[in-house]
Each structure stands twice: as structure tokens, then as C-alpha cells.
Amino acid sequence: MIDKSQIEQLVSQRIADTDLFLVEVKVDTQNNIVVSLDSPQGVDVETCVFITKFIEENVDREVEDYSLEVTSPGIGQPLKVLQQYTKVIDKTVEVLFLDGKKIGGILKDANEQGILLEFVAKEKPEGAKRPKLVTKTEPFAFSEIKSVIETIIF
Numbered sequence: 817m818i819d820k821s822q823i824e825q826l827v828s829q830r831i832a833d834t835d836l837f838l839v840e841v842k843v844d845t846q847n848n849i850v851v852s853l854d855s856p857q858g859v860d861v862e863t864c865v866f867i868t869k870f871i872e873e874n875v876d877r878e879v880e881d882y883s884l885e886v887t888s889p890g891i892g893q894p895l896k897v898l899q900q901y902t903k904v905i906d907k908t909v910e911v912l913f914l915d916g917k918k919i920g921g922i923l924k925d926a927n928e929q930g931i932l933l934e935f936v937a938k939e940k941p942e943g944a945k946r947p948k949l950v951t952k953t954e955p956f957a958f959s960e961i962k963s964v965i966e967t968i969i970f
Contacts, residue, residue: 837897913956
């Protein structure tokens with residue numbers, strides 16, 4: 817079986833001096849390899865082809881056969897690495913929490929511990945009869961988040 821860490825290391829070496837970053841490498845038991853790359857400007861087809869050729873030049877199919885797909889994460893895919901979070905700051909996201917609750921809002925910041933989200937919530941002000949919509953900005957730890965997905969509003 818192809819070693820996932822070997823592929824991660826190869827790709828990381830090749831993209832070291834670029835604005836590209838590695839999002840994920842998957843290798844299944846059938847040696848189907850999926851490499852996901854991103855950058856602040858996105859990833860074009862030529863870049864995917866370039867990385868594909870680089871991997872094929874450095875992983876011998878004669879030793880072990882494999883299939884290879886190099887791609888960029890698409891809209892609707894959960895964010896996986898911090899660079900993806902910083903790429904979507906000030907954009908609309910949907911946060912799914914471990915308890916099943918969902919909140920949509922604008923990602924205001926992200927760091928190794930979690931995110932800062934601006935969202936609209938209903939709150940009942942003291943002395944009021946009805947709840948009102950208020951804009952809140954709150955931090956959420958990654959330990960309480962199941963996934964964050966960038967959303968597009970038309």
C-alpha cells in the first residue's frame with residue numbers, strides 16, 4: 817500500500833516556496849490517492865496537472881500501482897486546515913456543532929484554537945415582550961465544532 821506520509825512529504829516539498837498549501841491526502845486500501853491543494857487565490861487546472869506529474873515522477877507505478885487525483889477543495893466542502901479558514905475571513909459560512917446545532921454567519925477571525933463568528937440571533941431584551949434580532953460576534957472553539965462550510969448567498 818502507498819504510504820500517505822510519503823505523498824504528503826513529496827507534495828509539501830514541492831509547494832514549499834509557493835502560496836499553495838496542502839489540505840488533505842487520502843490513500844485507500846486500493847491505492848487510490850486523492851491530494852487536495854488550495855491557495856489564497858484558488859487552484860487552477862494547470863497547477864493540479866503540474867503536481868500530478870510531479871507525484872508520478874517520484875512514485876514508481878512499477879513498484880506499486882495506484883490511481884491519482886489532484887484537486888482543489890470545492891464549495892460545500894468542510895474547511896480542514898487553518899489556511900482555509902483565513903482564506904474565507906469576512907465570507908459567509910455555516911457552522912455545524914457537535915451537538916447538531918447550526919449557525920450561519922460571517923467568519924471574522926480564525927486561529928489554532930477556534931473561530932470568531934458574527935451572526936444574527938433572536939434575543940429578548942430585558943423588559944421587552946418579544947424577542948428582537950441582534951447581531952452578535954462570539955468565539956467558538958474547534959473542540960465544539962463538527963464542521964465549517966463556506967456558503968454562497970445569491
